[in-house]
């Protein structure tokens with residue numbers, strides 16, 4: 001049995017996931033908890049947020065994030081890639097900063113104009 005705290009809303013339900021019983025989830029207060037609990041037990045993913053260097057903007061760095069969750073096990077390597085990115089202004093919200101991050105099929109995109 002694996003234990004998780006659901007992070008899909010501030011209520012923070014304490015979930016139990018039974019790997020021996022088709023990943024049955026208990027402890028949830030809504031359906032989001034079922035989906036979150038199964039995903040955490042089978043293939044946990046995280047949206048990565050960070051900043052990258054930008055030249056010629058009002059500030060030295062621009063915020064970025066992965067367009068969707070990437071496998072939790074790839075987060076450290078993802079940060080190594082993101083930390084090597086250097087952009088030149090102008091940068092627009094939604095611009096792809098890294099295409100297909102680590103072969104995940106997920107892009108890193110800018111989340112601000114600069």
Ligand code: SF4
Pocket residue numbers: 006007008009010011012013028029030031032033034
């Ligand atoms: S199970 Fe539903 S109510 Fe409970 S923390 Fe998750 S999203 Fe919120």
